[in-house]
Amino acid sequence: MDKERAQGFMQKVIGDVGTAMSAALVLVGERTGLFRTMAGAGPLSAEELARRGGVHPRYAQEWLGAMTCAGYVEYDAASDRFTLPDEHAIYLTDPQSEAWLLGLFSGLPSIMAVIPTLADAFRSGAGVPFTDFGESLPVALEQMNRPVYENRLVRSWLPAMPAVVERLQAGGRAIDVGCGTGVIPLVLARAFPNARIEGLDLDARSIAIARAYAEQEGLQDRVRFVNASADALDREPGYDLITTFDVVHDLPDPLGVLKRIRGALADGGTYLMVEPKVDDLLEKNRDVPFARLLFAMSCLHCVPQSLAQGGTGLGACWGPARARELAAEAGFSHFAVLQVRSPAMAFYELKA
Secondary structure, three states: OOHHHHHHHHHHHHHHHHHHHHHHHHHHHHHHOHHHHHOOOOOEOHHHHHHHHOOOHHHHHHHHHHHHHHOOOEEEOOOOEEEOOHHHHOOOOOOOOOOOOHHHHOOHHHHHHOHHHHHHHHHHOOOOOHHHHOOOHHHHHHHHHHHHHHHHHHHHHHHHOHHHHHHHHOOOEEEEEOOOOOHHHHHHHHHOOOOEEEEEEOOHHHHHHHHHHHHHOOOOOOEEEEEOOHHHOOOOOOEEEEEEEOOHHHOOOHHHHHHHHHHHEEEEEEEEEEEEOOOOOHHHHOOOHHHHHHHHHHHHHHHHHHHHOOOOOOOOOOHHHHHHHHHHHOOOOEEEEOOOOOOOEEEEEEEO
16 A cells, blocks of 8 residues: 555545535635625734624634635734735625625535435435425525626627527527526526517426516516426427526436427527536546536536436536537537637537
8 A cells, every 4th residue: 555645645535524614614604794894804803803793703713713724814823813815805705796606605505415315316326306405405506606697698608699699689589498596587688678588497496586586677577487397398489599507417308308499499599508618538627626516516416306307317517529419419400619718617509
C-alpha cells in the first residue's frame, strides 16, 4: 500500500465531509441574512455582526469560524475581525443578480432528506418520485435558476436564434415544457407582449405556484399554464418556439417527448433544448467543479425521479453526442449547438 496516497485520500474524505457541513452553514447564513449584513460593512467582530444581524453572539462567533475555514470570509487575527470580500459578496447577497449562487444551496435539505429512501431504491432498482422530495423543492429548483434565466434568456440566449425573436415579436406562439414554477414563460411574456405564451408541467404544485406568480404580475390573461404531461402538446396550429430547460433527462420517455415536440412545432418553428453541459467522455469531467455538481445532482435526483415514472433514468450528464443521436432518432432534420456562453448549460437548436 502507498501510505502517502492513502493519507492523501483520507484528507480528501475529511475535506468532502467538511464541505458538506459547511454548505449547511452557508444556507444558515443565507436564511439569517448574515452574508448581506457583512457585505460592504468592512471588518466586523463577531459581536458587531451579531448586533447588526440580530443573531446570538455565540452563534455568530462559531459561524464566522466555520466560514473562515471554508474560505467564504477572511479573518484578521491582529484585530480579531472578519470581512466578506466584495469578490465573494457578489455571489452571495443579491437574489436578483445572475451571479447569485446561494440558490444552489436551497435544495439541499429536500435532497438530503430522501437519502434513506434513495438507499433502498439503489437496492431495489425503484425510483424516488418527485413528490417525495418535499413541497419546498419546486421553489428551491426555481431559486437555483431564476436569476440566470431572468437576466440571460431574452438578452443573450434568444438572440442566438434571430428568427425566433422575430416570430415572437410578431405575435408567435411559445410553450415551455416542464416549466416548473413558470419562470421561463413569465420572462417571455414580459419581453414579448404580442406573443401567446404557455407553460406545461406534470407537477401540480409547481403549476399552482406559476399561476400565482402570473397573477402577482398581472399576466394571468397572457400566460396559460397547463398541469399535464407532454402528451397535452397541441399539434395545431403549432408552436413557433418550444423550450425545455433542464428537463429532457428527467423524463420517463425522452425519445417519445422529443417526437411529440417535433410534431407540435409550426412550420419553420424551433425547439430549444437546454441541458447540463458536460463532456461526452467521463474522464474529461474529472476535477471539473460543474461536472462534479451535475453528476451528484443527477444521481441524487434526476435518475431516481425518472425511474419512479417507469423511465430509463437517462440522467443529467448525457452529453452533446447522445443529444444529437436522440434528436435524429426523433426525426429532427436540424441539430445545432448554439454558441452561447455558459459554464453549466448546453444550448441545442432543433428544427423539424
